[in-house]
Amino acid sequence: MTETHIEGPLYAPRMKVYPQAVHGRFRRIKWTLLAITLSIYYLLPFVRWDRGPGLPNQAVLVDLPHRRFYFFFIELWPQEVYYFTGLLILAALVLFLMNALAGRIWCGYLCPQTVWTDLFYAIERWVEGDRRERIRSDKQGLSFTRLRQLVTKHTLWLLIAWWTGGAWVLYFSDAPTLVKDLLTFQAPMVAYIWIGILTATTYTFAGHAREQICIYMCPWPRIQAALTDEWALNVTYRVDRGEPRMSVKKAEQLRQHDQAAGDCIDCHQCINVCPTGVDIREGIQLGCIQCGLCIDACDAVMRQVDRPTGLIAYDTDINAGRRLAGKPPLYRPIRARTLLYGGLIALVGAIMIYALATRSSLDINVLHERNPLFVALSDGGVRNDYTLRILNKGADRAFEIGVVGLPGARLHAIGIPPRASDRLTIEVGQDQTREVRISLQVPGNMVPTAPTSITIQAKDLATGQIASTKDNFVPPASGGNP
Structure with a gap:
């Protein structure tokens, strides 16, 4: 060679x-x-x-x-x-x-x-x-x-x-x-x-x-x-x-x-x-x-x-x-x-x-808390926690947050006073986003036996415009760890 x-x-x-x-x-x-x-x-x-x-x-x-x-x-x-x-x-x-x-x-x-x-x-x-x-x-x-x-x-x-x-x-x-x-x-x-x-x-x-x-x-x-x-x-x-x-x-x-x-x-x-x-x-x-x-x-x-x-x-x-x-x-x-x-x-x-x-000038994102997936309450109810982010691409607005698909559920937000209804109000400034930790609680007699699909909504109180996103509510019966 x-x-x-x-x-x-x-x-x-x-x-x-x-x-x-x-x-x-x-x-x-x-x-x-x-x-x-x-x-x-x-x-x-x-x-x-x-x-x-x-x-x-x-x-x-x-x-x-x-x-x-x-x-x-x-x-x-x-x-x-x-x-x-x-x-x-x-x-x-x-x-x-x-x-x-x-x-x-x-x-x-x-x-x-x-x-x-x-x-x-x-x-x-x-x-x-x-x-x-x-x-x-x-x-x-x-x-x-x-x-x-x-x-x-x-x-x-x-x-x-x-x-x-x-x-x-x-x-x-x-x-x-x-x-x-x-x-x-x-x-x-x-x-x-x-x-x-x-x-x-x-x-x-x-x-x-x-x-x-x-x-x-x-x-x-x-x-x-x-x-x-x-x-x-x-x-x-x-x-x-x-x-x-x-x-x-x-x-x-x-x-x-x-x-x-x-x-x-x-x-x-x-x-x-x-x-x-x-x-x-x-x-x-x-x-x-x-x-x-x-x-x-x-x-x-x-x-x-x-x-x-x-x-x-x-x-x-x-x-x-x-x-x-x-x-x-x-x-x-x-x-x-x-x-x-x-x-x-x-x-x-x-x-x-x-x-x-x-x-849309409105958007909403939600992230389910992973640790823990759920919390069993002393009265027999179950709580799931979420991080909610609202995107407001318009002027200053107030939004009413609600959940669809889970009868008897109550929403609470950390740092926001509770209301008598199943909804809570969040204010978001012009061209801003706001992140809120929310809890979704279900009474003991209405807790589902399997993970349930839910829809979390944000409704503009002034115009009625609605943005929504889907997630799951996880009960203890699903095999998760509290």
């Missing part, structure tokens, strides 16, 4: 990417989406929403101390975590649908890594110049001018990264108050820690790692490759038009003699503008984020050499084969896959909207 030796590094050394500025339709779309998404992220914590007295007026707030999540008119409690599950399912389905329609458009236009990297690239170009100037500066080494550029660039990067981390923590506290506390060094230490962590990650990922995040760290390109099909639109180099590549002059000469000549003049502009350094002419690759900047660059060159635009365009694998066969292009955005994803999105969305529209 021979031993195999591998010489050289396992991974190719990283080649620094110097994306060139480009103008065109897809670049304008990316700038527009960048402005919209960053404006939402940075400004949303300062948007106010009046919820009434005693409640926070920040439109979007994760209130960890009180365990609440506020989103404009929606208020979610920890017990409603299933709404977040629904949102995650919706997000996944939307990603699947986007991929089925146009490949990795999420990666190219909306991914946070893409958005912040685009912003950092824009600052780099503004400070150091475009592609050629940056390459030349790196080759020339350090000088006073170069040092000034580097200090300016990294300072701006750190400021953006710092405000990115600062904006994130504003979603967890009242934004204007927290900004004031941060500036006067009176904010909680955990806020400074998280700002520091997010500042470091934003600066590292958007300023230094850049395309390496997309190629090596992000799992979505690998997942997307398994989900796509031949009908999905992807940024495509139309080989049938572009090959064979040659200079403009040579192509004109061949066309004058009715010989084949491709439109691609091998100018490398599609590579120069790519934020990940991909040569789209080699086909769909893991590093291609489908941003469309190579389309803008190629169209500009085609107009300069008086050739039709669209040599690089959003197209499907099906059409690549149809063009080679001399057939017209064919597009099917509506097909079984997209209909399935769209239907699932509509179904999950409808379920969530219905659940939000019909959810």
Whole structure:
């Protein structure tokens, strides 16, 4: 058995990417989406929403101390975590649908890594110049001018990264108050820690790692490759038009003699503008984020050499084969896959909207005391103890607690004066929960011989709204230990 030796590094050394500025339709779309998404992220914590007295007026707030999540008119409690599950399912389905329609458009236009990297690239170009100037500066080494550029660039990067981390923590506290506390060094230490962590990650990922995040760290390109099909639109180099590549002059000469000549003049502009350094002419690759900047660059060159635009365009694998066969292009955005994803999105969305529209502002939970399960009383009766928790998602209310399914039962609560009836009243403040220990006693002549299912109810004395939950009453005859 021979031993195999591998010489050289396992991974190719990283080649620094110097994306060139480009103008065109897809670049304008990316700038527009960048402005919209960053404006939402940075400004949303300062948007106010009046919820009434005693409640926070920040439109979007994760209130960890009180365990609440506020989103404009929606208020979610920890017990409603299933709404977040629904949102995650919706997000996944939307990603699947986007991929089925146009490949990795999420990666190219909306991914946070893409958005912040685009912003950092824009600052780099503004400070150091475009592609050629940056390459030349790196080759020339350090000088006073170069040092000034580097200090300016990294300072701006750190400021953006710092405000990115600062904006994130504003979603967890009242934004204007927290900004004031941060500036006067009176904010909680955990806020400074998280700002520091997010500042470091934003600066590292958007300023230094850049395309390496997309190629090596992000799992979505690998997942997307398994989900796509031949009908999905992807940024495509139309080989049938572009090959064979040659200079403009040579192509004109061949066309004058009715010989084949491709439109691609091998100018490398599609590579120069790519934020990940991909040569789209080699086909769909893991590093291609489908941003469309190579389309803008190629169209500009085609107009300069008086050739039709669209040599690089959003197209499907099906059409690549149809063009080679001399057939017209064919597009099917509506097909079984997209209909399935769209239907699932509509179904999950409808379920969530219905659940939000019909959810109750009152809930009740009960936990049976396990040690002991029951207590035998001296008069022959039996007592079971429970921990009752009432959730009041509305204004201050008083609730009458009762039990159904156990004749002769009497309810008592620790710390609440007893009543002559079989019911007791509990007051719960606005947007609060209240936990009460209650006892359910049954006279000796009415004790059941086996565990009995009961329903404990909480009735709003003002509106008559009722919330209920089920549990069991356990007698000694069931074999339990007193």
